[in-house]
Amino acid sequence: MDSNEGIFFSDELMQEIKDRFYYVDSDLDNRERLYFDNAGGSFRLKKAVEQFSKIDSIPDNPERIHQTALFLQEMQETGTADIRTILNANGGTVFCALTASAAMFDMVRAIAENIRGGNMVTTVLEHPSAYDAMTYYANKLGKELRVAKSDPVTGGVDVEEIAKLVDRDTCLLNVMYASNISGAKLDIENIVKRCREINPDLYILVDAVQHAPHGVIDLKKTPVDGINLAPYKFFGCRGSGISWLSDRASILPHHKLGGKKVGFWDLGSAAPWQFSVVTEIVDYVCWLGGKFMDSGERRELFVCGMNRIALHERALLSRMLNGTAEVAGLRRLNGAKVFLDYADLSKRDLIVAIGIDHLDHIQAVREYEKRGVVVYERAASSIYSKRMLESFNMDGAVRISPLHCNSAQDIDKFLQITAQLCEMN
Structure with a gap:
């Protein structure tokens, strides 16, 4: 758990995870999308529903x-x-x-x-x-x-x-x-x-x-x-x-x-x-923990599962911020700004606040939606955001909140779409 870049789930396990949740890659009308508003309500486990x-x-x-x-x-x-x-x-x-x-x-x-x-x-x-x-x-x-x-x-x-x-x-x-x-x-x-x-x-x-x-x-x-x-x-x-x-x-x-x-x-x-x-x-988190350890103790399996979720999400966060050789991350994407950025990713959950230079936060959210990405604006006009944003001397932000059900490829697609927004006139 000391890796600042995290550790991705294998492709095989990633698919197993996605298969256990509803609407990870598409909406209820079967339109392809990225749902990156899990801080407002997370993906639902099929068995839970x-x-x-x-x-x-x-x-x-x-x-x-x-x-x-x-x-x-x-x-x-x-x-x-x-x-x-x-x-x-x-x-x-x-x-x-x-x-x-x-x-x-x-x-x-x-x-x-x-x-x-x-x-x-x-x-x-x-x-x-x-x-x-x-x-x-x-x-x-x-x-x-x-x-x-x-x-x-x-x-x-x-x-x-x-x-x-x-x-x-x-x-x-x-x-x-x-x-x-x-x-x-x-x-x-x-x-x-x-x-x-x-x-x-x-x-x-x-x-x-x-x-x-x-x-x-x-x-x-x-x-x-x-x-x-x-x-x-x-x-x-x-x-x-x-x-x-x-x-x-x-x-x-x-x-x-x-x-x-x-x-x-x-x-x-x-x-x-x-x-x-x-x-x-x-049960689900213990199942996930069981992929990485052998134990008959429920809390032990649960802790292992949550730790692996944290590591995968840290890898997603690192990918989003730093990108790859092929895809620019938010930290080096011209026209995008990461608010409240912090080097030690072990101190963060998978939530990122950003701005697009030439778009206000609500406009940015709408442009993301046109391209099949659901994110959320945190605006100073909202009772759920005003006090917190003002404490940081901010008037708003676009909040990005994937979940461990998302893959590295999902992050890359989001970064490519963000690059498109940054290039808009």
């Missing part, structure tokens, strides 16, 4: 004692165990919501309302579900909201920039795992360590929605109090947000039915498909 349809068609309530209900209960237990496999989490509480954003608001509320402390700390790069939740409860409860600045060199937020805002009166730190504009990974392990040195009782929440499809999460190394995932950005389906809470966070007062256990967080009847889709995601 099939399992969603199969399980959600079952009318049975899992809170019963007949055979089908018991089958659904077992499915939920397996899925819950697989959420713990993803996170390497023991104890605590797993709960599902309609979205990861809703879950984040719930977690922030429980901590902010019930833990003493006059201030709360977050970063300027947070998704609105975290930043706005922190703002809302800080204002409601009369707590000071402290916001760590971004680093225009790394595209992330430095450990010490966060740590200097934390003190013994901080009740909550809320920080994201990776930026959804620059792709920069925050050093969560050292952020947790450093901030807990200052305040050992500090509650910490992490937004892992953007990072989860790209690398390993290990709560034994980063012992936080809450973390959320969104399966639709992790090869799964929309309509599900998944979170884990530590033992001490899970028992804080929160919305729940009075008869449920103190650490129970789900409201209403469970949707078993949410859990079965997670199992399909973990």
Whole structure:
């Protein structure tokens, strides 16, 4: 994992991977395209979609004692165990919501309302579900909201920039795992360590929605109090947000039915498909890990699979930035600019922000679409981009977000199309 250029999957394995997902090389009308907007919602595993349809068609309530209900209960237990496999989490509480954003608001509320402390700390790069939740409860409860600045060199937020805002009166730190504009990974392990040195009782929440499809999460190394995932950005389906809470966070007062256990967080009847889709995601990553190692331990296979995904994506990122002898990469393409570029690719997830000199960002996105490439504009007019872009003194960017399902040839095709845009009059 120390290669800055990454390691591509073999052509044979690459085809096997593509065959397991829907619409990697074409759209629903069978038109050839490159879908490079996975940061907005990733390619769907065929088995995850099939399992969603199969399980959600079952009318049975899992809170019963007949055979089908018991089958659904077992499915939920397996899925819950697989959420713990993803996170390497023991104890605590797993709960599902309609979205990861809703879950984040719930977690922030429980901590902010019930833990003493006059201030709360977050970063300027947070998704609105975290930043706005922190703002809302800080204002409601009369707590000071402290916001760590971004680093225009790394595209992330430095450990010490966060740590200097934390003190013994901080009740909550809320920080994201990776930026959804620059792709920069925050050093969560050292952020947790450093901030807990200052305040050992500090509650910490992490937004892992953007990072989860790209690398390993290990709560034994980063012992936080809450973390959320969104399966639709992790090869799964929309309509599900998944979170884990530590033992001490899970028992804080929160919305729940009075008869449920103190650490129970789900409201209403469970949707078993949410859990079965997670199992399909973990099955897939373990299958991939099994291509590189022989193990009967599920977490070990999962970690291997995610590490190989990270290496392949790093190779894709290197190819996109540096190109080849035949195809110019973004770094040496006249008329293109890579924003927030950073030499150490091990510090990045597979997200790149670029500009085309003579096209505004929306125009560039439309021109890409005409040529069969789907990308996304991050504009300062958007509530999902404004705060982050302004922190980098940017007015916008074209965000490029492939996934490990893409090949080196896909990157080359994208670079060739980008060169065409750069040559437009």
